[in-house]
Amino acid sequence: MAMATAHSPSRAPSRWQDYVQLLKPRVMSLVVFTALTGLVCADRPVHPVLAAVAILCIAVGAGASGALNMWYDADIDAKMRRTRGRPVPAGRVQGADALALGVVLSLFSVMLMGMALNWFAAGLLAFTILFYAVIYTMWLKRSTAQNIVIGGLAGALPPVIGWAAATGSAPLNAWLLCAIIFFWTPPHFWALSLYTSEDYAKAGVPMMPVVAGAASTRRQILMYSLLVIPICIAPAFTGLGGAAYLAVSGLGGLVFILLAWRLFRSHAGEAGGQRNTDGLYDVRAGAKDARNLFAFSILYLALIFATLLAEHLMGAKPLELLSL
Structure with a gap:
């Protein structure tokens, strides 16, 4: 056969x-x-x-x-x-x-x-x-x-x-929603690619961990996380989000950055030169931290959009003192 x-x-x-x-x-x-x-x-x-x-x-x-x-x-x-x-x-x-x-x-x-x-x-x-x-x-x-x-x-x-x-x-607020997802995507997807990089390497897809290694990818995840959280909070300052949105985006953002920091620190043990056959850092180190960030990133995006949706459906007033 x-x-x-x-x-x-x-x-x-x-x-x-x-x-x-x-x-x-x-x-x-x-x-x-x-x-x-x-x-x-x-x-x-x-x-x-x-x-x-x-x-x-x-x-x-x-x-x-x-x-x-x-x-x-x-x-x-x-x-x-x-x-x-x-x-x-x-x-x-x-x-x-x-x-x-x-x-x-x-x-x-x-x-x-x-x-x-x-x-x-x-x-x-x-x-x-x-x-x-x-x-x-x-x-x-x-x-x-x-x-x-x-x-x-x-x-x-x-x-x-x-x-x-x-x-x-x-208008600007519509593009602000776009910016949130745009800058959220790299830390979200690179966290996934850290523990699926063997698949991408096998298929010849130049994902960041395959091309630059896990340590560089973790560093870029942290940089994008520090960038995206202020963007996620910004709707509270443009009249798009209210008090509930500010609380959810702010507190959730702190957790997001904490998880990104833990993932970044998970490569500390690689400094001794533990490398794979391709000369790149072992992407399996810190896989649990990568999974945690990946999972929470989905929850965080869902929560901030759900909060915006609920505020507008209920007619909640924006934060007048913060509105631009």
Whole structure:
């Protein structure tokens, strides 16, 4: 019996669940949540049906990006333990089918957004899909260790799209929500890559721990953490967030920085020259600290966006003395 290889997976029957998996539903849920926050924070009355259509379009656009990503990345996904069970490398969905699904959903989401809401929001949605599928997936991911830094823009734009869907514009506060996610992404994703770097090295993906080593990655995680927390607190000073937001973002930010500092300090034992065969520091050192930061980073982002969402839904007043 012929054995399936990473480059020519055996054909297995497709199930509807495989096509749902192509859309990266966990990523989609975060996109929907941040987009909804942007739409609500715009404080502009939107008909519930139109609001639902806007969120649907953003969700479908995110799913389209995921399908295009899985189509193009099938070769490297097959080499990594974390991703080799995905539908395309596992042979449950043909690459051409994933590509077709991504293209159709992209066109559907952008056109529906434009016709139902406004073409400015539709244009932002189209740009986001294009940026993730082409700029990040096809270029940045395979060519530079800054792939996550630059490519993070795609994941940061949904709240701006939600805001634009409600108002037809994107003011400073909308871009502040974008900045929070943009600068949150490197410490979040690099923490993950610290304990999955063997997979990335095997697939030839130049993630930061693979290219620069674990010690440098931890140092950059700490630097980005020190940068992102003031940005996360900033909405309390622009009239976007209230007292609850200031408390959640501030206290949570302290925990975030503490975890980043512990991760940074976890490489102290490497000073004695414990290196792997590639001459880079052993990425397994401090894996628990990396996992803790990765997990908390998700919780922190969810908490600050949930607080903003709750404050605006309840009509809480911003901090007048702090508003710019």
